Amino acid sequence: MDQYLPIVVLMLLGIVFGVLSLAASKLLGPSRPSAAKEAPYECGIVPTREPPERFPVSFYIVAMLFIMFDIEIIFVYPYAVSRGALGAYAFWAVFI
Template identity: 60%
Template sequence: MLFGLAVLFAAGSFIASGLLAPRNPTNAKRAAYECGIVPTKETPERFPVKFFLVAMIFIVFDIEIIFFYPYALAYGSLGVFGLVMIMVFTFAVFESFVYLISNGALEWGPLKQVARPSGAVSPERTAESTIRRVGLENRPIAEETAA
């Protein structure tokens, strides 16, 4: 009976909303609201894959911490065997983290091409290549004005 009452209330709420809602939609009301900032791009934009990669890395380490909880509870009764097993587990997860860092999984920003003395070009991250100076695009840099 309580479930039926909940379904009846939900259906009644939807029907009342459809009947009583004002019907004067405009383009401004249909547009996506971005915290008062005028939208500069179309709304459906894809997120870079790096966001999902960082989320998956977070989940892996979060689960590792969850596995530490039962070990902490049974620490006294496990002895040396438990310590060795948790160290092996921690090493395996830490090794995967080192692998991710060595492959550049957590690297952000554009790469700046820097010429080496041998003439080869290699990507290097610098403050000039990764920091966007907002509002300074058409202004001279301080070093140029001093010269």
């Protein structure tokens, strides 16, 4: 269990740093909202109307598939590192 202690400490430090950064930004940063600041920026073109249509569902499906396969690579990496010690059983387990 001692081998996981640095990972847990680093994760806690990351979370604390993120929360403190967001809190400091809210407390110390200037807040002067205006209509020009809240308008979407489109490469200098002032938007005159709403977009003609919504994004198609296939766009979101492709995005979710990308995220899913990206996460799968994270699970395959430990197998690739210790492939020699795990043998054929681990190969078929990862394959399935």
